[in-house]
Amino acid sequence: MTLLLAAAVALLALLPLGFVVAGMADVGWAGVRELVFRPRVAELLGNTARLVGGTVLLCAVLGVGAAWLVERSALPGRRVWHVLLVAPLAVPAFVNSYAWISLLPGLDTYGGALLVVTLSYFPFVYLPVVAAFRGLDPALEDTARGLGLSGPAVFRRVQLPQLRVALLGGSLLVALHVLAEFGALQMLRYPTFTTAIYDQYRATFNGPGATALAGVLMLLCLGLLLAELRLRGRRGYARTGAGVARAGRPVRLGALAGPALLALGGLVALSLAVPLGSLALWMVRGSSTALDRSALLETTGTTLGLAAVAAAVTTAMALPTGWLAVRARGRLATLLERSTYLGSSVPAIVIALALVTVSLEVTPWVYQTVPVLLAAYAILFLPRAIVTVRAAVEQAPPLYDDVAASLGSSPVDRLRRITLPLLAPGLGAGAALVFLAVVTELTATLLLAPIGTTTLATAFWSASSALEYGAAAPYAVVMVLLSAPATVLLSRDARRGLTT
Missing domain, CATH: 1.10.3720.10 (MetI-like)
Incomplete structure (x- = not known):
């Protein structure tokens, strides 16, 4: 049972996979070729690929950088920073888009879309990378420093390889969310496959054009899943020695503490203070x-x-x-x-x-x-x-x-x-x-x-x-x-x- x-x-x-496959079979190869291989689809593919690629790259940089500061540095107030860096997940992407576009109407460009979706989704990389940092044994890093490696070299040669699975998993989540995002991008008037499918559906009530675009979008999603699985590989990074990992000593930032605090403060301000401030403004003055x-x-x-x-x-x-x-x-x-x-x-x-x-x-x-x-x-x-x-x-x-x-x-x-x-x-x-x-x-x-x-x-x-x-x-x-x-x-x- x-x-x-x-x-x-x-x-x-x-069921959705079966729907797309059946729809494409009904249209036939000639119909699929006519619907898919046309300039509009190429434009949508370019827009979507640019946005996904740019967002994943920025989210990876922001997520890994913020996670390192919170987990490996002696940054003041790390508990508070952690909560503030996770908090943007409480603001849906389409609400974030509304907050920005209502304050800056000229933000309906590729740069505006990249800004909004990055600020909405970088916690998807930050969270798994923070968890991965917490699971790493600091003894490996101390040994690398003892062998004469600099701080950047320790990060590149010791820490980053062990963050591979967490980083790829978080990046996959970001990519899938961007591919599926509708509300934020429709509000910003940035055309992607998702917004085009919605417009096609409204115009022809689920005609073959919408089905063809859905098929391309589904293939992109499946391609991302397979790519992440292949890039992840089978190499393990688990600690197998006896005992427990000792606590590591946080890295002192020295003169870089000020710029680090400024960078985190700017990220929190853009991702959290702007949308919440915009909502408060429209509640009072709208x-x-x-x-x-x-x-x-x-x-x-x-x-x-x-x-x-x-x-x-x-x-x-x-x-x-x-x-x-x-x-x-x-x-x-x-x-x-x-x-x-x-x-x-x-x-x-x-x-x-x-x-x-x-x-x-x-x-x-x-x-x-x-x-x-x-x-x-x-x-x-x-x-x-x-x-x-x-x-x-x-x-x-x-x-x-x-x-x-x-x-x-x-x-x-x-x-x-x-x-x-x-x-x-x-x-x-x-x-x-x-x-x-x-x-x-x-x-x-x-x-x-x-x-x-x-x-x-x-x-x-x-x-x-x-x-x-x-x-x-x-x-x-x-x-x-x-x-x-x-x-x-x-x-x-x-x-x-x-x-x-």
């Missing part, structure tokens, strides 16, 4: 700030309700996959688990198009209903729940379940009285991650939400698209406040071990 449920979840996750409080409360209630149901449904769907991955290890269990990751790597707009097509052609009675929207949320955020569920199953001893079975307890009774209580912390953490992600989800909600259903993200989008920045500000503020707990969770564990 568990295997069948996990297989059903994997099929749902792979001419369109007159807002119906009942509308804000109703929209907030709708968002929280959808997020709560999506969190419960997605976590329940993650349970059989996470259980099989631990208790029935094997190729089939691994394949089912990886299928959910592959499906979620597809941009939200492709997932939405797939569900629109399926609901219209196969189950027209569910088109533009809440279940279709919940299915999109599940495909997008299943890995967040599966990771926490799997960790909980790893820590739950199977002995208790075996003892209960030997005493005659039924499977349902064991699930209710033993399994679920043991997995409760992991299930709760996974549900919380999905809940916070749904609160700020924009693209799939725009395309799939039932008529009359408005969330905080779509209400914000409607107001900001009409240049009613004051009216959009309250919705953005509520989203930031609801997203703030994620920042606390991400920075809490990393705070331990840092010294001021």
Whole structure:
């Protein structure tokens, strides 16, 4: 039974891939060639590649540099800097874009798009690199210095190779997020595949042009996944000696302490102070700030309700996959688990198009209903729940379940009285991650939400698209406040071990 449920979840996750492949097959090679090999697609490919490449490079430099200062230097106030460097994740990228474009209308250029997405996504590199720095044994660095290597040489020859997996993983997250980004880039009027698919969908209602662009975008995502896997390699960097790694001595910056503080302060100001300051400004001075409080409360209630149901449904769907991955290890269990990751790597707009097509052609009675929207949320955020569920199953001893079975307890009774209580912390953490992600989800909600259903993200989008920045500000503020707990969770564990 568990295997069948996990297989059903994997099929749902792979639905967008099947949709694109089937759509391209229907068009035929001649049609695909006509739709894909044209100047507009080449322009979109150039724009997307430039933005992805530039963002990954800048995020890598900022993330690694900030992580080194926080973990390896004697910088004053490292705990505070760590929290401030993670905090930008509480501000959705499209809210960040709104903050900048409302203050600087001329920012709708490649440079503006590069600035906004970099400031939004550099924590995706910073967080894994900080964790990797914390796991390195400082004895290797001390030995290298004892052999006469300079500080930069120690970083390049000792530290950087051991940060390879964390850096590649964070860079992959950044690249996938940029490929899938819609709201921020649409607001900045920077055309990429995602914005072009949305425009094509609105113009032709899911015609072959949108399907062809979705196919190219999906191939780019899969190419990134394969490239990261190949670059990561199989070389390990785990410490295998006896005992525990001793604490290292922070590197004193000397005359560079001032510039380092100035650089971190500038990064925090641009990524956090500017968007929050812009929201505060529009809340106070916006001419369109007159807002119906009942509308804000109703929209907030709708968002929280959808997020709560999506969190419960997605976590329940993650349970059989996470259980099989631990208790029935094997190729089939691994394949089912990886299928959910592959499906979620597809941009939200492709997932939405797939569900629109399926609901219209196969189950027209569910088109533009809440279940279709919940299915999109599940495909997008299943890995967040599966990771926490799997960790909980790893820590739950199977002995208790075996003892209960030997005493005659039924499977349902064991699930209710033993399994679920043991997995409760992991299930709760996974549900919380999905809940916070749904609160700020924009693209799939725009395309799939039932008529009359408005969330905080779509209400914000409607107001900001009409240049009613004051009216959009309250919705953005509520989203930031609801997203703030994620920042606390991400920075809490990393705070331990840092010294001021």
